[in-house]
Every structure is written in structure tokens, then in C-alpha cells.
Amino acid sequence: MIPANLIRRAEEYIDSGAFFAELSTMVGYPTESSRPEGYVAVKAYLDEVLVPALTQLGCSVAEYANPDSSGGPFLVGTRMESPELPTLLCYGHADVVDGHAGQWSDGRDPWVLTADGDRWYGRGSADNKGQHLVNLAALRLLLDEQGALGFNLTFLFETGEEIGSPGLAAFAAAHRDLLRADVLIASDGPRLDAAAPTLFLGARGGVRLRLDVDLRPDSYHSGNWGGVLRNPATTLAGAIASLVDGHGRIQVPALLPPELPDSVRAALAGVTVAGSPGDPAPDEGWGESGLTAAERLYGWNTLEVLALGSADIDHPVNAIPGRARAVLQLRYVAGTDVDRVPEAVAGHLAAHGYPMVDVTVLRSFPASRTPLDDPWVRWARTTLEQVTGEPVAVLPNIGGSLPHHVFTDILGLPTLWLPHSYPGCLQHAPDEHLLGTIARQGIVLAAALFHALGHPSADHPLPARAQVHPPLPVPRSA
Template identity: 75%
Template sequence: MIPQNLRRAAENHVDSGAFRAHLAELVGYPTESTTERGNVALRAYLDHVLTPLLTDLGCTVTEHPNPDPAGGPFLLGTRAESPDLPTVLCYGHADVVDGHSGQWSDGRDPWTLTVDGERWYGRGTADNKGQHLVNLTALRLLLTETGSLGFNLKFLFETGEEIGSPGIAEFAAAHRELLRADVLIASDGPRLDAATPTLFLGSRGGLNFELDADLRPDSYHSGNWGGVLRNPATTLAGAIGTLVDGHGRIQIPGLLPPEIPDAVRAALAGITVANSPGDPAPDAGWGAQDLTAAERLYGWNTLEVLAIGAADIDHPVNAIPGRARAALQLRYVSGTDVSDARRVLTEHLAAHGYPMVEVRITGDFPASRTEIDAPWPRWAAGVLEEVTGGPVAVLPNIGGSLPNFVFTEILGIPALWVPHSYPGCLQHAPDEHLLAPIAREGLVLATALFHAVGRAPR
């Protein structure tokens, strides 16, 4: 159990306005990873924000170049207390998505933290500055109150998560000893809902691909040639229907995972999806109907059509188009084999009469997770439940994607993610915000978890 003086210190840090004031400073750096201005701001953020915060924790701070020229540098803070103690690796990302200046409600500036009731608006408040500030603050509170952490600390920051984390896998593979740890404790992504403290253990992967029915260079009059020339748009619609039907059910076995493990099914048994005010209601009859909504979202695969087009939908003419294209994405859970996806898709389409539809793989983000019944997850869930005095949602993975595979697959360590945001935070959109109650509870949870690590059974 977290000592009362440590709990009070965490709560008072938020109640006093100190945490919000510090977050306002972080938000003021426009660290977009997609703009030149953002790259300059990222440089300043590393030098003037993160390095001092890590130094104050007694860390030796080193910067490492990215092996991928598309990505920015990595920053690593290391604090060694004793070789006999466990080592915790933490992670955060300094970059944010485009600020969407001029699109925020009530004239809000994305780079100025503004308060409206319990909502703290600003780019990065939820993704990821507010979240890594919670963890940095928890570590500082623990160090101030007890004089030591009780474990060795390594805190890794990347600067390109919002552009797909270029280079992080290569960096980790080349620096396994530098990043060696017993466990990852990190924060990103959303809770199950605003009211439910959450522990998740990985992320779904994402396989992006295009289908291209490029049949001829010109369009032809639909009256003169209809019924004679194959229509690429009709062809493409039929081809997609052999992959996923009109009710969201995947039709190709090669895109499905193995059965849901019993431990995962048990963990998801009490999970309610879309449980926050303002959440869209799940559509009845959509997706695999033999699964619960939670199993479909956190334990299964989905195939989504992200974009589809032929000719000009706003100004159609009476002609059969020559080409139609669609962008699709398979969100897949750990255990799904996508290594030969292009061949599987191509052969499936040919077998169903669509050899003229070309398949192009455009991106893949691996799925990964720590087993839900492994020792570290069981221990962490127990700590969080003791602190909250109520239920904690334990999810095998979030529905979205994170570079979790870097830690579980490349570095070979269990990953514990304790998010301090919620699904309605509008990350990546105008009006991104952090909820003050989640920040307050999150700081208590993070402080308690770090406090317990040094006292955990080896």
C-alpha cells in the first residue's frame, strides 16, 4: 500500500495547480514531428525540458542519433542505485501531431494550455506530454519523500512516435544492453473509459494495404460500352466483399488470429466498451457476432476500408472509369501471422475471380503483448487494485498501436502500460485535452506503482 504521506504529496501536487502549471510549460513547445518548426521545438524540448527533469532525478542523460534518417534522436536518462535492485525502463514520446491551429473551439491556441472545468486543453496534454509528465513527477515525488527509488531507472524518449517511430526498432536492437531492464512501465493511449483505471499489456498491430483495379488508361461512355467493359469500381467492391462482408465480418481465414486464449477471454468478461458520455454506441450486428464487443475490440482482428474511390464522386460523368483503388487496414492481435499477407491476399482474390486486382502492402506495425497471466501483470494489477480500492480494467492490449513490440519482442521484457487519458480526449484532433481527475488519480497510481517496484518480490 502506498504510504499516506506519499499519496497526499501526489494529490496535493495536482490540487495546488503545480502539475497543471508544469504541463502548461510543456504544451508551449510546438513539437510537431511533421514540420520544420516542430523539429526545432523538439530540439529545445529535449534540451530545456526533458534533460533537466531527468537530471533532477539523478539520471545521467545521453542523446543517441537515430539510425533512420526519417526520425529524430533518442534521449535516455539512466539512474543506477544498486546492481542488486530491479531495473525499470520507462518510455515516452516528445513529439505531437499537427496542432491544427485555427480549428480549436472558442479560439483556443493549441500551444497554450487553457482550462474549462475539469478539461485542460492543449496539444500534447493527453498524447503524450501529460502522460510522461505524470510518470516523471511520480518518480520525483518518490525520490523526494523516501530519498531513493528502490530500483534502477532507465527513461527512454523518442521524437517520432507520431510518424510511426522510425528507427526505434533498429536502435533497440543495437543497444540491448544499454536498455536492459526487468520491466517496462509506461503511459500512452487511453484508459478503458474516463472512470476506470486501466492496465494494458500491449497493442494490436496494423497491416495497411492497397487494392488497385487499374484496367485501362481511359474512361468509356457507359451507354456505348456498359455491359461490355469490366467496371473497375464494381470489380473492386466485389473483391473487397470477399475479404470482409458488408457487416464487418472477415471472410478470409488467413487474416484471422488463433482462438482467443482463455486468460484473455476471462479478463475481458467484465469489460464494457463505449462506457463514457459522448462515446458512439456500438452498432448491433457489426463484426463477429459470436464475440462480445470487448473481445472484438481487444482480442480479435478487424479489417477496415479506410478510403475507396473511382473517378470524381462530386462530379460524376456518364462513363465507366478506368481505375479504382481502395486503402484497407487489418488491425490484428498478437499471434496473427501477416508475414506472407500479400501472397495470401493475392491468391484469395484470384481464387474468387479477381486476378486483375493488384495488392500492395503499404505498411505494417507489429502486434505484441505480455501474457495476461504472467507474474508482472498479476503483481501490477494487485498493486493498482489495492490503491484504488476498486476494480482495475486489465486489457491484453489496446485496440490501437504503440511500439510495444520493441520492448517485448526485441528487448524481451514484460510491458506494463498504465494510461492517464481516456477515449474521448480528442488526441490527434482539435480540442485535445486531459481530464483533471484522471491526472490526479493517475499521479497517485504511478507513484504507488513505482513505490511498490522496489518492494516487489524478485
């Protein structure tokens, strides 16, 4: 069990305002990876915040150039206590999305951490600076309390997660020895809800598709040519409806997972989606029939229309447009074969009378997950439930995306994600915020996991040491 004194010190770190002050400094760096000028702030954040934080943990720290010129550098801190001890890999990302300055409520500045009750507003407060600060602080408290961690530590920071983690897979493949570990424990993404301590084990993948119906360069009078010329907007609407119907059900078998595994169904039994105040209620009759909301979100695939347009919707004229376009996204779970998604979509459209619809893959990222029956999952769940005294939600994956496949498929690691945010945190939007109550509980949970890793016992041993994994190729994107 985690010592009571460590729990007390972790809670005092939040209650005293020390965590808020430290996070305030971090939020003040506008580390927007979508803007070229953001990398000046990224570099300063690495040098002035993360290097000192890792050095304080007794880590040797090195910065590595990104093998992909579109991405920023990687920072790795390593602390070796003994080759006989297990090695923990932690991960975080220093970059944030666009700050949306001028769009925040009550005139808030995205680069100034502002408290309003339990909500601490600021860009990066939840994604991901507040989350990796929880883990850095928990490690620091553990080290201060006992003079050693009881395990070896490698902490990896990337600087381009919000733009798709360019170069991360190649970096990991080239530095397997540097990143070798027994387990990954990291924090990103949301809990199931604000009140539910959560572990998740992976992430859904995504394939973004553009459908383009480009029939002619000009628009023609709808009275003189209606019923004679094919309307690209009408064509596109029909084409989309053949892929996903008006109730959100995928109509193309090739875009579906092979099954909903019994282990996933059992893990999601009783899981409630949208359990926090202010969450939108799931719509009845939407999505795959016969599945619960949790199964649709965490265990199944969805095809969503992200954008749809033809002509000028705000100023329409009486003319048949010449072109219509839409962007769709397939969110898919591990086990789905996505190698031939564009061919499957184009073939389906042609078979349904829409060969004039051009299909292009704009972007993709893989899905992966650690098996629910992995012994590390049982170990972590038991540890956390000893601290909370209540059940911990264990999700096979989150509905969103992370570069999770890098850790499972390239480094061969079991992965434990302990999120310190919640679905309503407004990450990626104006008014992003971290809940102080989650930070307070989160630092205790993180400290408990780290303490248990360094203090195995007869009745709560660590899983068997990881075997040396053979080199794996960098996974091919869809």
C-alpha cells in the same frame, strides 16, 4: 502500502495548479514529427524540458542519433542506485501529430493549454506529454519524499512515435545493455474508459493495404459502353466485399487469429466498451459473430476500409471511370501470422474472380503482448487495487498501436502500461484534451507502483529478477 503523505503530496501537485503549469510549458513546444520544421521544436523540447526533468531525478542524460535518417534522436536518462536493486525502464515520446491549427473549437490554439472544466485542451496534452509528465512527476515526488527511489531507473524518450517509431527497434537492438531492465512501466494510449483505472499489456499490430484496379487511362461514356467495359469501381466494391462483408466480418481465414485464448476471454469477461459519456454506441450486428464488443476490440482482428474512391464523387459525369483505389487496414492481435498477408489477399481475390486487383502493402507494424499470467501483472494489479479499493481493468492489449514489440521481442521485458487518458480524448484530432480527474488519480497510481517497486514486502514481494536475455533479432515487419 503507499504512504498517506505521498498520496497527499501527489494530489496537491495537481490541485495546486503546478501540474497544469508544467504541462502548459510542454504543450507550448510544437513538436510535430510529421513536419521537418517540427524537429527544431523537438530538439528544444529535449534540451529545455526533458533533460532538466531527468537531471532533477539524478539521472545522467545522453542523446543518441537515430540509426534511421527519417527519425529524430533518442534521449536516455539513467539513475543507478545499486546493482542489487531492480531496474525500471520507463518510456515516452516527445513528438505529437499535426496540430490542426485553426480547426479547434472556440478558437483554441493547439499550442496553448486551455482549461474548460475538467478538460485541459492542447496538442500533446493526452498524447503523450501529459502522460509522461504524470510519471516524471510521480518519480520526482517519490525521490523528494524519501531521498531515494529504491530501484534503478532508465527513462527512454523517442521523438518519432507518431510517424511509426523509425529507428526505435534498431536502436533498442544496438543498446540492449543500456536499456536492460526488470520491467517496463510506461503510459500511453487510453484507459478502458474515463472512470476505470486500467493496465494493458500490449498492442495490436497493423498492415495497411492498397487495392488498385487500374484498367484503362480514359473514362468512357456510360451509355455507349455500359455493360461492355468492366467498371473498376464496381470491381473494387466486389473485391472488398469478398475480403470483409458488409457487416464487418473478415472472409479470409488467413487474416484471422488462430483462436481467442481462454485467458484473454476470461480477462475480457464483463469488460464494457464505450463506457464514457459521449462515446458512440457499438453497432449491433457489426463485426465477428459470437464475440462480445470487448473481444472484438481487444482480442480479435478487424479489416477496415480507410479510404475508397473512383472518379470525382462530388462532380460525377456519365462515364465509366478507368481506375478505382481503396486503402484497407488489418488490425491484428499477437499470434496472427501476417508474413504472407499480401499473397493471401491477392490469392483470395484471384480465386474469387478479381485477379485484376493489384495488392500493395503500404505500411505495417507488429503486434505483441505480455502474457496475462505473468507474475508482474499480478503484482501491479494487486498494488493498484490496494490504492483504488476497486477492481482494475487488465486488458491483454489496446485496440490501437504502440511500439510495444520493441520492449517484449527485442528487450525481452514484461510490460505494464498504465494509461492516463481515455478513449474520448480526441488524440490526433482537433480538441485533444486531458482530463484533470484522470491526471489526479493517475499520479497517485503511478506513485503507488513506483513506491511498491522500491519497497517489496513479505506479503507483496517483487517477482523474481529478470534473467539475462540473449540477443534477439529485430523483428521483421509484415
